[in-house]
Amino acid sequence: MAWRPLHEGHAIERVRVTCTFQADIRLKFTQRLAGFVEAKRSNFQLGPMRELKGQGVVVQVGPNGAVNAKTEEAIGWTFQRTLPDQRVVESVSFENGTLSYEVAEYTRWAPFHQRVVALLEDVVEELSTYDDMAVLALEYFDRFVYQGPANESDPRAIFTLDSKMLPAAALDAGHLWHVHRGWFEPSSRGALLVNQNLDAQDGEFNGKPARSVAVMTKVEARSTHSQLSSASLTDCLPEMHTRSKQVLQGILEDDTIGMIGMRND
Template sequence: MPEFRPIYKSHAIEKCAATVAFGDQLPKKVFGQLLESATPLLTANGLVQGQQPSGFQFDVATGKVSPIDGHGPTQFSSENNVVQLHVLPDAIVWGTKQYLRWKNFRQDFQKSTEPLLSEFDKATNVSSIKLEYWDRFFWQGNWDDLDIKKLLKSDSELSIKAAGQFSREWHNHVGWFETKNFGRRLINVNIDLISINSPTATDQPSVGIYTMVHDQTRTDAERDELNTLSLIKRFDQIHDEMKHLLSQVLTPSASEMINLNSGE
């Protein structure tokens, strides 16, 4: 009988991204100095600075349009473009399309962003952090014999609502806020059943699962509270939360297939 299989042998993660946003933007001169000092280290870690995006800024008060000169959002990436680091005046985004395990992602994130984060820390507080996962599974049969209940729990409020209404492609979106002592947490669980042309099959049913946890602050007091715990420990907590979220969506056999409860 056909079954679902993850995109990779040991896990289903297509990509993963961690975002750290700050309460204030760095001044242009300070941000330029940060990029200049960090570039040699990032290059040593195998990341190459990409071409800065060109653009314009609009002054609402005067109506003046002027080009953005230098020191805007800057991207660094590995030569194969699998790993990307986006550095903005008020945020850092680290992402990879070659995920192994959380400990590897965590180590690479720390190694490349620590010098950047320490410079931001001198001028402003972290205001929000976000972790995102994109998981993908492929059905080994066709649309006629597709059995979504082999992947998604039939009694889960997060996953199966759209499955009973549509025989082919569908999208299911669930999101909510939770009150925290540092402000609020936004949680999203989005599921898409789509058709994909892969190297081995045409019109192959595939399920993509997007999970996101975003811890947000709105006041200085909430930012102080968010920063009482180290950034990496916050991400560790969010990672555990996201594993729990995915376990509420997947069947026990699917969770076992990707070693979801392995403790990594």
């Protein structure tokens, strides 16, 4: 039996770009931001805006003293593209100060990057008149699925998991496991924060139970280390993409790199 990437030719399950702002952004301003996406959503096959709601608390004073009452309040919005089975495959969202773009149909970097800039750039420009961007992050979610019994699924066949990352005893019996690592490193635009999580998971794939390993690789630029703006979507993201690939390649066996067709783009 063997490990296989989630898709034929690549392992990417989804990709997400987030732009985080720290100010408490007013609801009216949030609604104005949605207008930028609304104006072009039909060109990107996105559905209509859906309001995102969360719970708030209202303090009411009555004859027996103060009483906290939970309320539902708007906290943002989302535009989504869905398949006929209602699975969400693409979304642009703004929630609690974070603007995000996420897609589950990634193909190549160039069209993905072009779409991110087209959808988010003017929204970020408008947000920047209200507050400076604090964090720009790029996250890749990859998955490898084992074609056989979970207790035979030795991840060392695809990952360079030496004893510094995970003890052999944790792998030999086919147990579930988790690795988290992160660090700051220099870049041409200031320090980048790199995070990587590896999770062995049991689930269902193609209607059958299977063991898989999910890999999240995140590269993050912060305003404390570099100047962030709407131009960062064009200038910084390509460097973050390249670094994400390098970090992923660093934990993959050579055969795995070939199996997923990892290219320089």
